Amino acid sequence: MTDAVNQVIELRDTSIQPPPAFGTKVRLEFLRGLGEVENGFILLLDIERLLRSEELLAVYTALIE
Numbered sequence: 001m002t003d004a005v006n007q008v009i010e011l012r013d014t015s016i017q018p019p020p021a022f023g024t025k026v027r028l029e030f031l032r033g034l035g036e037v038e039n040g041f042i043l044l045l046d047i048e049r050l051l052r053s054e055e056l057l058a059v060y061t062a063l064i065e
Helices: 053-064
Strands: 031-037 040-045
Touching: none
Parallel strands: none
Antiparallel strands: 031 040
């Protein structure tokens, strides 16, 4: 569920790179890649992985601990 969508864009396969190692709290297993756009980069979420019930349960469990 989302509150709003600001923009929808189409990316060519050549504009998508593998997820980088950030060295931060970003969980790379939920990313499909890094998309190159005109003014920078965007993170591409792996929606199928993000919305799997076992993944949601793991995130929920981590939040309540």
